[in-house]
Amino acid sequence: MRSLLNPTLIIEALSDSTEAKDRGEKRLCYQTLESLNAYVLVSQNQPLIEIYRRQENGWLYSSVQGLESAVSLDSIGCELRLADVYACLPFPEPQEEMAAPETGAPTPAA
Numbered sequence: 001m002r003s004l005l006n007p008t009l010i011i012e013a014l015s016d017s018t019e020a021k022d023r024g025e026k027r028l029c030y031q032t033l034e035s036l037n038a039y040v041l042v043s044q045n046q047p048l049i050e051i052y053r054r055q056e057n058g059w060l061y062s063s064v065q066g067l068e069s070a071v072s073l074d075s076i077g078c079e080l081r082l083a084d085v086y087a088c089l090p091f092p093e094p095q096e097e098m099a100a101p102e103t104g105a106p107t108p109a110a
Contacts, residue, residue: 008038009038013044036054038053038054047066065082
């Protein structure tokens with residue numbers, strides 16, 4: 001197995017079986033690495049990316065959601081478009097507001 005020394009960015013693809021560990025134990029362990037500037041979690045169930053960024057006084061959490069969104073990964077000089085990340089995954093289209101159902105009753109004439 002190969003491992004990197006002194007990573008500046010770690011990206012985890014979440015799965016149902018590992019999500020709790022990735023968000024808890026692993027995140028806390030990774031955040032002790034002095035070289036780490038960002039820890040990124042990528043959802044497999046919806047177009048959602050969560051980012052923990054190192055700040056002077058701790059870690060700042062942010063998230064981006066939706067295929068039209070993008071996340072800036074400053075530590076490696078990259079912008080990641082969610083449409084590219086999720087290009088091979090079919091998500092259902094958001095449903096438009098549904099019109100009121102027709103009752104079948106005649107409409108009064110004006």
